[in-house]
Amino acid sequence: MENIELIFVFLLGICIGSFLNVVIYRIPKQKSIINPPSSCPACGARIKPWHNIPIIGWFILKGKCANCGAKISIRYPIIEVLTGLIAVIVYNKTGLNIFFVTNFGVFATLLALSMIDFDYKAVPDSLNLLALTLAFFTSTEIMNNFTNALILMGGMSLIRYYVSYFIKREAMGEGDIIVGGTMGALLGIKLALVALFIGSAIAIIPSIYNRIKNSDLELPFIPFLALGTFIVWIFSDYFMQLWSNIYG
Incomplete structure (x- = not known):
């Protein structure tokens, strides 16, 4: 069966x-x-x-x-x-079950967003908000998921404003911030931060290559955020245990 x-x-x-x-x-x-x-x-x-x-x-x-x-x-x-x-x-x-539908819906939408970001270096709000909305319903803790999304989006927005001010150019797109909300709702605060770190680490080599090969300072970031999110979601128990071992 x-x-x-x-x-x-x-x-x-x-x-x-x-x-x-x-x-x-x-x-x-x-x-x-x-x-x-x-x-x-x-x-x-x-x-x-x-x-x-x-x-x-x-x-x-x-x-x-x-x-x-x-x-x-x-x-x-x-x-x-x-x-x-x-x-x-x-x-x-x-x-x-229903959580298969919502979780699969989030990752399928993130895949579409990743491909669009590769092609256009921009993503449609319609798909981005769809992923965020589905992420609220990926577990029974709907209000907690919503709160986690707000916290991640707020934190990323704060970082965006400060970094953009100091480097004198846009440091992070609004689409990235919405994806951050999806990560928070789906993974929770701790695991979302781990996913952000992993996604950023994976993006380092492609970013350097893109800068040297194409003289392009902009690298689509959503594909790496999506990949980091998927990795952490799959191995969530391992990463939560790792977090506990490091931070208690």
């Missing part, structure tokens, strides 16, 4: 991943995510249903549009696989 549920959860995840690809492409362009049906960005030809099957469709088409031969990014099946894996990981921790 458990194996059947795992298969169901993975298939559900890759289907959601297919929808995320639509969200990632259309929302930044302010297009409807419902109409029109999926079509080739190059020639506008409608994508046939059997070509739109998650993961398999990309391989059937050999990564090219069936009509014009335009290349289809491999990122599409990668997003689908990642979303399927996220669904399985969340299921293994929460079981198949």
Whole structure:
């Protein structure tokens, strides 16, 4: 029975991943995510249903549009696989219940936000607020989650104002602060701080590379915050024990 549920959860995840690809492409362009049906960005030809099957469709088409031969990014099946894996990981921790829906919803939305941030260095408030709202309901302690979100957002805003003043440029985007609220609601204050540290540590090497290679001072930060959050959420017991060992 458990194996059947795992298969169901993975298939559900890759289907959601297919929808995320639509969200990632259309929302930044302010297009409807419902109409029109999926079509080739190059020639506008409608994508046939059997070509739109998650993961398999990309391989059937050999990564090219069936009509014009335009290349289809491999990122599409990668997003689908990642979303399927996220669904399985969340299921293994929460079981198949309402908290699976809310926790998976948060991480799926963070994945979409991460990809959009990579592409545009900005994220839509609609998705960011969706992740934050879902995070309030990831446990039974809804008011406590809300309070933790406020504390993290307030703290990050305070840091933003001070650092921006001293370095004479924007130190942190508003989108990052909303994600901070999501982290607080989802993880609690202590674990959210750990996730912030891990996300920042992971971002160091890409940031240096980006500065040297592209002479770009701006690095999308939300993908690293999301990754740090996911790592800490998965191993929350370990990180909480580590926190207790260090700080008592």
